[in-house]
Amino acid sequence: MKITVIGAGAMGCVFGGHLQEGGNVVTMIDIWEEHVKALNEKGLSLKGASGDRVIPISAQTDTTGMSEQDLVIVLVKASVTQKALESAKNIIGPETIVLTVQNGIGNAENIAEVIDVEKIIVGTTANASELTKPGEVIHHGQGETVIGKYEGKLTDRDKKIAEEFKNCKLEAKAVDNIMSIVWSKLILNTAVNGLSGVLQVPLGKLYEWPETREFMRDIITETEKVANAKGIEILHDDPYEKVFTICRDKAPGHYASMAQDVYWQRKTEIDVINGTIVEEGKANGIETPANTAIVRMVKGVEKGYLKGKKSDY
Template sequence: MKTLILGAGAMGCLYGGLLKERGNDVILVDVSKPQVDEINKNGLALETAEGKRNIKIKAKFAQEVTEQPDLIILFTKTIHSKSALSSLKAIIGPETMVLSLQNGLGNDEVIKEFVPTDRIIIGTTNFPSDLLKPGNVRSLGKGTTKIMSCNGEVTEKLKQVEMMLSDAGFNCIITEDVFVSIWEKVAFNAACNALTAASRLKLGDVGKTDEGKELARSIAREVVSVANARNIHANAENVIKLIELDFVEHAEHMPSMMQDVLGNRTTEIDFINGAVVREAEKLGISVPVTNVLYKLVSMIQKNYENLIK
């Protein structure tokens, strides 16, 4: 299966690297010249629990891709999804599938502009991954990947994707209702990403404090209350257990939103906490802690040039 990883950041490189290591035909696609150049020159330096190694894998800019892929795995930020897919529009074929393993809500709606519903796969992943510098990625934890066809059908192609990802170590599961996992991940990220971004503290440092734990629990419960109101059977206690486990097991992890704030980049806050706030307003539900974190991170990213160092 010819696969393009669209968005070769920390997660894209982890998935692309391990898929390539298992002999799959994979190309990384990104807009970052330092990232593309480093991977092409020296390979992808990947560190996992199994050790450090260098993986030879092609990295390209979108305009350099000429072959029609069987599968595009979308790992860009949601804010960049439309422009990223537009850059590959010429090589998206009549059989090309698009799999979104992105954070946030509404990714499937963006993808529908490029491929029909029966070729969209939506999913979640909770593998940790950090981009240490161009071409260097570290992932020292395990996780699960859950996927579902956007139209709910379990096709042979969906099974092929499941097998390919599982063979590469991503513990892939086809689920009948991936929206439970998506909302639980949104709850997790609305707490962990936003709290670390606003505080500039690593995950473990947030979790060392009673205040951090209390805020994380409140956000998880607020987000899940919105999901439940939409008849999505997410479970707040499951999210809280995962958050508290990550406070310990991934204590040194710096979530992507925190890395974006540290790098003065636009975050995904509008598609995580912001999306929850907007959905809550439609339903008449109060989510005060989630809303405060949304406004706080939004305020920070609008004032990068004014931050006191």
């Protein structure tokens, strides 16, 4: 398959690297010129859970000169989703599938402003990764990627995407109830992402410290109430223990993606994670003081470093 990954961050490199190794022709797109140069000249250094190796891979700062692709994977920051898709229209043909595996809620809706909805599939992943320097990514933990149709029923072509992921040693499956799965992951993201970002600590500390553990509990309670109000089934029997188990046992040393954003002084995705809960709470008459507080804190941190900076992938 001809595959383009738009957004060559930590997760984009995990997907792109595995898919390239599996025999696909992968191109990474990112506006970070130093990173693109490193990928082209030295290859992708992928270390950690899936082994240590260097994967030769092609990278560009945009899609100029490229042909239509079989699959486009979108992993840019939510704030630049539409802009990124608009600039990549030349690689999206009649048979192209567009998969968003971005954090938060509302990304598929933004993509649907640019391309036909029948092309869009939505995904969520339990892989954990970290971009440590240009061209180098640590794959902290392997996990399942789940995909489903944004609108309508899964087609055979959609299901083949999950099969290709599995062929490339990326655990994956295609499902019909994708939004329940997306919201079930959103509970984790709302609980840990903002706190890890503001405090610049790994997930284990968020559980270890009583104050942050209780803060996470409040965020989870609010998020679950909003999901219930929207008629969305949360698939965790005990969402608190699900989050705490990840923080305490499965990934205590992992820094959430928002912690990495703050470290690299990038715009975060707080608006489509906790910000979504705040807005949906208002729409459904549910108070969300914990989510509101973390949104305000993250935005305050952002203002300390974003002034005058352009948004990036």
